[in-house]
Amino acid sequence: MEEQSTPIKATITPFQTKTIRCIVKLGGAAITCKSELETVNEENLNIVSTQLRQMMFSGSDSGKVPGMDWSKRPGMSETPSINDEYCDQFNLDPEKFIIVHGAGSFGHFQASKSGVHKGGLSQPLVKAGFVATRISVTSLNHEIVRALAKEGIPSIGMSPFSCGWSTSKRNMEAADVTMVVKALESGFVPVLHGDAVLDTSQGCTILSGDVIIRYLAAELKPEFVVFLTDVLGVYDRPPTEPGAVLLREIAVHEDGSWSVVNPIIQDAKNQVVVTVAAHDTTGGMVTKISEAAMIAKLGIDVYIVKAATEQSKTALSGHLKHNVPESWLGTIIRLVR
Amino acid sequence: MEEQSTPIKATITPFQTKTIRCIVKLGGAAITCKSELETVNEENLNIVSTQLRQMMFSGSDSGKVPGMDWSKRPGMSETPSINDEYCDQFNLDPEKFIIVHGAGSFGHFQASKSGVHKGGLSQPLVKAGFVATRISVTSLNHEIVRALAKEGIPSIGMSPFSCGWSTSKRNMEAADVTMVVKALESGFVPVLHGDAVLDTSQGCTILSGDVIIRYLAAELKPEFVVFLTDVLGVYDRPPTEPGAVLLREIAVHEDGSWSVVNPIIQDAKNQVVVTVAAHDTTGGMVTKISEAAMIAKLGIDVYIVKAATEQSKTALSGHLKHNVPESWLGTIIRLVR
Known part of the structure; x- marks a missing residue:
């Protein structure tokens, strides 16, 4: 959402052993219905999930995959059925992908209503907006993680705020990628998102998905980066x-x-x-x-x-x-x- | 879920300036319906949220509070209404509380079905179960954060996995509390949960809410600790x-x-x-x-x-x-x- 121009120091974390294949941005406009508050574009998200699975697992272009979302869905049977043996037929070690998504119709309303990007946590409206924004963007993150997991992608939701990422004067400051790398090394696909974060100079701000991608690209040197958008x-x-x-x-x-x-x-x-x-x-x-x-x-x-x-x-x-x-x-x- | 007996080194993080009032455990049995898969005990959760708000904000025992959950709810109007001036009447700087919740009817099914606590991420079933467990427990975390925010508590969901916490031989190993302290210092109420985490010796395990509380208590020395349970x-x-x-x-x-x-x-x-x-x-x-x-x-x-x-x-x-x-x-x- 915000352009930030501080040069980024690129340091490769020592325990990174295998190349990162790709960092993918799921643009907010592509995976949500922009004009409908907090509505996922299910159709696009499902197609994107399938394409990602195909590219992460070579040779799994067709056929069934073991779903990893075993949670209840509204209107569906109470107990998900998991076939233990079924899972073991599959190679669940994907190519190293990192997914970062935008907010689309999630978070923007809350952030703009309260001015979270401008900071000022001592103002009750900003503080409430910070909480409300995080609720909305993490809700989208949860939906995306579920869609990917349902497709068979071992996706792990990771919020920049919880990862300890913060900004100073709205520029990326502290951003330890250790946990992202550890998740990749363990064969998971980290799913990050634009988030409300703490800012050392103005209290708080919005850290956009695009800035996160630039930072991760500099730190982790993927082979290529793909921005999925609506045009x-x-x-x-x-x-x-x-x-x-x-x-x-x-x-x-x-x-x-x-x-x-x-x-x-x-x-x-x-x-x-x-x-x-x-x-x-x-x-x-x-x-x-x-x-x-x-x-x-x-x-x-x-x-x-x-x-x-x-x-x-x-x-x-x-x-x-x-x-x-x-x-x-x-x-x-x-x-x- | 698991008992762990390694002695904990208690170090106070240097930038902690104000005493932590209380660490509260919301027991899984108290806030979920244990016998119904992934069902929140709404009645208990609402009462608990109100009690917590009363204790965090002195003098706000009754009256309206500015809700901080501005997201859609099923069956409710599309656009939440937020009155900007309304918010500013309130002191939104709570006493320092940390909330940690258990899993109850969330996560246990997924974890026990796959044996996540025993490790072995190279087994597809364990890996799928790890993803499924995290989806389930973060879903509960999201519901609890929303319930607290609705009540006017500036709650911030933080997953131990994303915080970079991990175990070694199922004992707490890396657990940087910096972000928890920063959230507290910024006037937020961190809401953590029992989680599936990486384990350096066996690949993965379950880090229980009780172990998290013991660790946080040793690190942050709250005035007191409350376990809310169903008896x-x-x-x-x-x-x-x-x-x-x-x-x-x-x-x-x-x-x-x-x-x-x-x-x-x-x-x-x-x-x-x-x-x-x-x-x-x-x-x-x-x-x-x-x-x-x-x-x-x-x-x-x-x-x-x-x-x-x-x-x-x-x-x-x-x-x-x-x-x-x-x-x-x-x-x-x-x-x-």
Whole structure:
């Protein structure tokens, strides 16, 4: 939600033994119904979960999987049935993925009503809003963890607040990734989220999913990062405007500057800034490109793609690193040396 | 759930500036319906929440409070209404309480079905059970945080797993209380729970709420500890047996041994061990007395009392430290020097 520009120190935690395959952002707009308060986009979430499972477990493209959500659901039978032997037929050791999700129609109402991002915990409204925001975003986290677990992904919900992550002047400060790495090493898939956190200078703020991803990417150096969103990728202007052009590839230079290389557009960078900024002041596509460019600068490919499509499946497979099919629609942001 | 006997090193975190008033255990049996899978005992939870609010905010014994759960509830209006000015009439800086809850009818089914407490994450069933257990216990945590927030308590759910707590040979190992203290210092009420955690020797296990409380008590030295349960206190035999006697006071000696001082019973300690062990092998009253005795040995009074009663209200007020009314029913466990 907020852009933060402090340079991030990249240190690899010593006990990390196997490469992180991918960090995936589940965009709030893609997995919730943005216009309906606290409503999950079940259809998208289910497709995304299936695609993720397919990419995490090689060879499990079809067939049954052992569900890991054994909890009651409204309107369903009281006792979930678990077949002990059934589980043991499966390899439940996935490729190392980390999932980070946004808030969508969860949390935003509570946060904006109370101004949590601006801090001031001594004000009762801010304090109440902090509590209310965490209730809402952790509720979404719980739903996502359940959807992934139902699909057979050993997902583990981890709240940045509980992980001890905090900010200073709204910039990431303390963020120990030890527990995220331990969860990965134990064969789990950590599921983090944008969260209300403590801030040493202003009391509290909102730590966005995008900032978390940038931080994790710098710390853990995944092979690639995928942003799943509700449009095909990054456009040169709001995609609903006539003539909007999908930016297929953005090249990031070693000094951190970036330019659109496909399609070739005159003065593309400024054009994007001007047209996008007008409709999205709180961290839309320009923030996304800036965040993504900072990740790409580390040599990590970033794919921005529409969730729950063939395009997202291709992006999650990692094949784009070596070969981008002509038919693939989305935005690739990568370092050129 | 599991008894653990490693001595705990008590170190006060340096930035702790104000005394912790109380650590409260919400027993699983008191706040869930034990015989109905994943069902909260709403009536008890609401009364407990009200009592806690009254004890945390002096002078707010009656009247309206600003609710901090602004999320949708099934069957309720889409948009919660929050009156901005309303909030600001209140002091939302509570006495420092920490809440830890058990699992009751949440988590036990998943944990016992898969044997999470015995470890072995390479077994698919254990791994799936780990995920399923966490889904279930975090779901209860979420319900409790919401109930407390609705009452006006600035509650913050914190999972031991996410906090980075782990065990070694099923004994508490890494347990950084920094984030719990920071939440308290910011005026929040941390709400922790028994959880599935990683174990350095056996892969994973269950960390029980009782062990968490003993650890937190040693680290943070609260004024007193209250266990809210579903019976009046500790009896000399299963309370359903004819002639069962409520143990009103147990004296703990500096060497850690303990004896019943009220009522006076011949050979009471052995009697309790024998009769209780017969009906509860997985950490019932004997474990509870042992855990409580270890806390009392630190000079911290422990009250075991029936939840949602006048007795629990008295216990939570802390008045028992100075004066135990003749009419009060419950078990006091305290150090005698």
